[in-house]
Amino acid sequence: MKNRTLIRIMVVMTVFIVATSFYYLPYYVTKPGSAHELDPIVKVEDGFDDKGEFMLTTVRMGKANIYAYLIASFKKYEYIYPVEEIRNPHESDEEYNLRQLQLMENSQNHAIEVAFKAANKPYHYNYKGIYVLNVYPEMPAADILKPGDRITAIDGQEFESSEEFIQYVGKKEKDDKVEVKFIRNDKEKIETVPLKEFPEMPDKVGLGISLSDDKDIVTDPEVSLDTEEIGGPSAGLMFSLEIYNQLTKPDLTKGYPIAGTGTISEDGEVGRIGGIEQKIIAADKAGAEYFLAPDDTISEEIKKNNPELESNYSTAKKTAEDIGTDMKVIPIKTFDEAIKFLQSLPEK
Incomplete structure (x- = not known):
């Protein structure tokens, strides 16, 4: 009887330890x-x-x-x-991992x-487009773009850097719409996205993404x-x-x-x-x-x-x-x- 009780206790403790090991706190350990x-x-x-x-x-x-x-x-x-x-604020685990890999690239x-x-x-660079790192949940792009998408053109216009992309979109006004061409899982898509003011920056409008240049170096x-x-x-x-x-x-x-x-x-x-x-x-x-x-x-x-x-x-x-x-x-x-x-x- 004692052995059965001890086994039960050990089983319960094992289940508890395993279960709690999969419960994550809002912290990282390095x-x-x-x-x-x-x-x-x-x-x-x-x-x-x-x-x-x-x-x-x-x-x-x-x-x-x-x-x-x-x-x-x-x-x-x-x-x-x-x-x-x-x-970053609003950044998911997936977005964080993608950002780290893009930073490495x-x-x-x-x-x-x-x-x-x-x-x-x-050496020279082959520019491929804009790499989407994060998508802000309260902005228009949240329903259309995903981290890892590669934007190749806006309104049919291609860019040579993320700076050119930002300048083009920055000249637009609230509620303007832009046609976004992007690649996801090797498939090209075209969607129309409205522009909106950023919650933290009401004087600035945009799609609601953080981005990085996607380019290859040829040597x-x-x-x-x-x-x-x-x-x-x-x-x-x-x-x-x-x-x-x-x-x-x-x-x-x-x-x-x-x-x-x-x-x-x-x-x-x-x-x-x-x-x-x-x-x-x-x-x-x-x-x-x-x-x-x-x-x-x-x-x-x-x-x-x-x-x-x-x-x-x-x-x-x-x-x-x-x-x-x-x-x-x-x-x-x-x-x-x-x-x-x-x-x-x-x-x-």
């Missing part, structure tokens, strides 16, 4: 991710080999159930964020452009990147270095395992990213000897509102000291600065 070698991810046609390794670093992030929330509350370098600090384009310019190799030699489900723009710097290293004969790695992070702009500026502490831990576990960290400048206005905010480099250096790693953290502001540092390394 923790140290991993460091990925870039050789298998980035391929330049007939590119040069390296003796060392460039690595991108990641942060693991997921919606928090009660157990993940409790564990993160006690573990150092695991952080809890309210949903509104991760996702833009980051890849910027990285290729920067590397090819530095190597003096030819000679050809570059392919297999990023699978890696999202976000933070691998831009490391992509650009790996591509440049395969385009040019001198090996920038000099035989070292080198990790890093940072966004990259078209002009080679390295930008701030999130989760720098967790990426330091990931790089250290992967055996990196150097870590390239964005040395971003924090404006006085931002510093005034966030007095404890530090640059990525400062935070990374403190984390490296805290975990006792021998890995050296290097401050980087631009692609050119990263190249100069790597060229200064002695051969291993």
Whole structure:
């Protein structure tokens, strides 16, 4: 009888644990991710080999159930964020994931452009249209467009950038209608959409979407990147270095395992990213000897509102000291600065 009661209790507890593990709180939990070698991810046609390794670093992030929330509350370098600090207002999980993948695609384009310019190799862009990232629920587009749609024309007019698109629609007035040509699941559709004032900006009318340029970069030699489900723009710097290293004969790695992070702009500026502490831990576990960290400048206005905010480099250096790693953290502001540092390394 006692054994049956004990079994029943265990079954009930198991069912309870399983059931509650699928109940998500309005929070995200982030923790140290991993460091990925870039050789298998980035391929330049007939590119040069390296003796060392460039690595991108990641942060693991997921919606928090009660157990993940409790564990993160006690573990150092695991952080809890309210949903509104991760996702944009009105943004669904699907829209967030699409935005991260599009940011990664833009980051890849910027990285290729920067590397090819530095190597003096030819490239150009094929513009495909406007990529729909988000659709605002109270705006006209909500009944017609979906995240992931690609707008190719408005009123029969094609555009060469999202700026041209925004300027064209911005000249319209409330209740004007536009004919939208778009592609969804490889099928072309044409719909008429009225324009409406934005709730937060009553002096501005629009479709009610957030958008990004959808374009492909064409290079000679050809570059392919297999990023699978890696999202976000933070691998831009490391992509650009790996591509440049395969385009040019001198090996920038000099035989070292080198990790890093940072966004990259078209002009080679390295930008701030999130989760720098967790990426330091990931790089250290992967055996990196150097870590390239964005040395971003924090404006006085931002510093005034966030007095404890530090640059990525400062935070990374403190984390490296805290975990006792021998890995050296290097401050980087631009692609050119990263190249100069790597060229200064002695051969291993």
